[in-house]
Amino acid sequence: MGQLTDKVALGYGFAAIIVAFLGRLHPVGVLLASLLMALLFLGGEQVQQHMNLPKSISMVFQGLLLFYLLGADLLVNYRLKWNG
Amino acid sequence: MDSNLAQEILSATLLAGTPLIIAALGLLINERAGVLNLGAEGMMSLGAVYGFIAAFSFSSPVHGLLAGLVVGGITAVGFAFLTITLQANQVASGLALAIFGVGLAGFAGKPYESRSLPAVADWHIPFLADLPWVGVVLFQQQPMVYLSWVLFGLVWWFLYRSRSGLLLRAVGEDPGAAHAIGRSVYGVRYLAVIFGGALCGLGGACLSIFYAPMWVEGLIAGRGWIALALVVFATWRPFRVLLGAYLFGGVLIAQLFLQGSGIKVTVPAQLLSALPYLATIVVLVLISRDPRLIRQHSPASLGRPFRADE
Amino acid sequence: MTLRLKGAAVAATVALGLGIMTAQAEPELKIGFVYVSPLGEAGWSYQHDLGRQALEEALGDRIQTSYVDNVSEGADAERVIREFAATGHEVVIATSFGFMNYVERVSQDFPDVQFLHATGYKDGPNFANYNARFYEGRYLAGVVAGHMSETNTLGYVAAFPIPEVVQGINAFTLGARSVNPEIAVRVIWTNSWYDPGREREAANTLLAQGADVVTHHTDSTAVVQAAEDSTRTAWGVGYHSDMSQFAPQTHLTATTHHWGDYYVQTIEAILNGDYVPTNLWGGHAEGMIDIAPLNEAVPAAVQAEIEQIQSAMRDGSFHPFTGPVVNQAGVSVIEAGEVMSDADLNQMNFYVEGVASEFPN
Numbered sequence: 072m073g074q075l076t077d078k079v080a081l082g083y084g085f086a087a088i089i090v091a092f093l094g095r096l097h098p099v100g101v102l103l104a105s106l107l108m109a110l111l112f113l114g115g116e117q118v119q120q121h122m123n124l125p126k127s128i129s130m131v132f133q134g135l136l137l138f139y140l141l142g143a144d145l146l147v148n149y150r151l152k153w154n155g
Numbered sequence: 156m157d158s159n160l161a162q163e164i165l166s167a168t169l170l171a172g173t174p175l176i177i178a179a180l181g182l183l184i185n186e187r188a189g190v191l192n193l194g195a196e197g198m199m200s201l202g203a204v205y206g207f208i209a210a211f212s213f214s215s216p217v218h219g220l221l222a223g224l225v226v227g228g229i230t231a232v233g234f235a236f237l238t239i240t241l242q243a244n245q246v247a248s249g250l251a252l253a254i255f256g257v258g259l260a261g262f263a264g265k266p267y268e269s270r271s272l273p274a275v276a277d278w279h280i281p282f283l284a285d286l287p288w289v290g291v292v293l294f295q296q297q298p299m300v301y302l303s304w305v306l307f308g309l310v311w312w313f314l315y316r317s318r319s320g321l322l323l324r325a326v327g328e329d330p331g332a333a334h335a336i337g338r339s340v341y342g343v344r345y346l347a348v349i350f351g352g353a354l355c356g357l358g359g360a361c362l363s364i365f366y367a368p369m370w371v372e373g374l375i376a377g378r379g380w381i382a383l384a385l386v387v388f389a390t391w392r393p394f395r396v397l398l399g400a401y402l403f404g405g406v407l408i409a410q411l412f413l414q415g416s417g418i419k420v421t422v423p424a425q426l427l428s429a430l431p432y433l434a435t436i437v438v439l440v441l442i443s444r445d446p447r448l449i450r451q452h453s454p455a456s457l458g459r460p461f462r463a464d465e
Numbered sequence: 466m467t468l469r470l471k472g473a474a475v476a477a478t479v480a481l482g483l484g485i486m487t488a489q490a491e492p493e494l495k496i497g498f499v500y501v502s503p504l505g506e507a508g509w510s511y512q513h514d515l516g517r518q519a520l521e522e523a524l525g526d527r528i529q530t531s532y533v534d535n536v537s538e539g540a541d542a543e544r545v546i547r548e549f550a551a552t553g554h555e556v557v558i559a560t561s562f563g564f565m566n567y568v569e570r571v572s573q574d575f576p577d578v579q580f581l582h583a584t585g586y587k588d589g590p591n592f593a594n595y596n597a598r599f600y601e602g603r604y605l606a607g608v609v610a611g612h613m614s615e616t617n618t619l620g621y622v623a624a625f626p627i628p629e630v631v632q633g634i635n636a637f638t639l640g641a642r643s644v645n646p647e648i649a650v651r652v653i654w655t656n657s658w659y660d661p662g663r664e665r666e667a668a669n670t671l672l673a674q675g676a677d678v679v680t681h682h683t684d685s686t687a688v689v690q691a692a693e694d695s696t697r698t699a700w701g702v703g704y705h706s707d708m709s710q711f712a713p714q715t716h717l718t719a720t721t722h723h724w725g726d727y728y729v730q731t732i733e734a735i736l737n738g739d740y741v742p743t744n745l746w747g748g749h750a751e752g753m754i755d756i757a758p759l760n761e762a763v764p765a766a767v768q769a770e771i772e773q774i775q776s777a778m779r780d781g782s783f784h785p786f787t788g789p790v791v792n793q794a795g796v797s798v799i800e801a802g803e804v805m806s807d808a809d810l811n812q813m814n815f816y817v818e819g820v821a822s823e824f825p826n
Contacts, residue, residue: 089250093247130257131259131262134197134256137247138251142241160673167669268505366662366665367661367665369690372505373660376657376663415651415667415671
């Protein structure tokens, strides 16, 4: 980055934790998850730039996407069985 | 030191610590049941913005506090569903909630940015307020300070003197055992999470209605994370939460007074700003340095989802 | 599988959005603004956005502006700036000191795009620097505060000890002491451009310690609102924007930023094809600085005095940093009759006599 400001890694620590869990603590998973998080953040910026939406809205979308992603984990791990 | 100045500092300390105490007490109950909710920053933000909107629209701080309580609780229901029923990872879910909450609060608050509410007058407790010196500091305070003390009392009593509190702690330590004797672990955890979220929302509302009193995006400025850290450093004990919050607030206020007094201080301002965090960590770690105490007090099942059929 | 599907879905949505955007009619010039803080209703970024709106009003269909707010000074900033440059924006305006190195880098990769950077000290062939002489407004604010204070103590809530902030503190002090030599100014650092809770705490601390006028170099309205809500006699002086709507009784005045004229002139020059990147540090003379209307409680004589000083600033006959000026240790830093040079102003690392706090190292 070429400059040591007082906000070098703001927010990346938090993102890293999410990435670790999304990737189920497996190296390949973490790689894929980090790409996804990067996409979420970049997508958020694109939305801000091209649709003149405030950053707070992109944060809402990021949070929602993560919720659904995390919730979907259950469906991945278990199979729904309807009790007659 | 001038007696008046000391009173000012102590008074301001109580005020600064109160939103933290309220949120941290909620998180304490949350974590004692074994659920880690890292979304405190988001819940406090939502409580702050909707609390402010309600207080502003109804011209009543009480409506604002109730709104903060309700919004925090509702948000927590979502979180509980995700982490308890759907058994999603608690850490990641909490972080997602923090992002979501702060963002939604910023967006929802845009029409209300920088509006202000009329300041609320101090409450004078009869008789006690007339005590020399102590009376001014402790008993002529903002209502939210008394609220935080009442909540502290309730939480302490609940945890250590009530059967339900015992059940809560049991669920936090060993959910399998609690389940085996027929108790609903899910139910207890749901209630704990909702309570935790409601108090976080209340803490946020106190910030925007009494302390600031205004709403701008980013008002919470990391206080949710501080509340989370407080619970850990207080080894999940209510009184230490109180202590830690006042210590943090106290050092914060003291360093502001130091700067403003014109006394020559050779410590750089950035270090002074870090002092509250350092002091709180150091003191709390020192009083809990017995590793057995920490193991004893950290809820054993914290962060681990419970599956009823295992 | 789930992860990749989600990723693809997000990418598709963004692409669709972009497609919709580019399908519209092309204006002559596309301009991108990068703001460091949320827009809000007042403050640094808000004033820049007022400038952007002035631009749209003046040049209408010939231009299209867009902005991104709340961009923190880090890797995100470089991405946003680069994104604007790469998507057909002919002008990118970056409004914070911390964007400087990123603007430099991106400007080298996009030599056909014009970059404007607010505050800072670097420039390049397609990269101009602009700034405003905030200290002119601060001096005037100091004069008003000096007249209105009865405890002879003024409070200043500041973010970081960079030269621009220090210029403001010193100019405020000089202005106040020019009408009341007994004035002392106390400074509290919040270490954040934007933390309303912290700013309010600092303001209240200063008021509790005897200040009866408070001002700030931070981005929210917390300080003037603290003065309004205080049970003590307290006045507030705003910054960036006129903050009287947030503190109707006690808002004395504010140092206000005006970027509209600069933006319109610069963009017009670019449209006409005769633009040459030039650095500009403008004050009253260039219409970039002004002060907000004075509170009714301020006596008419003070109003007249202010107007006099302002017109002297406008025609260049008065500079707030004119000697003799002495620093806190009593050492002369500007000789009698001399004016401090721009280079020295940008290196300012001392307090003038009258600031009662220790200079941070």
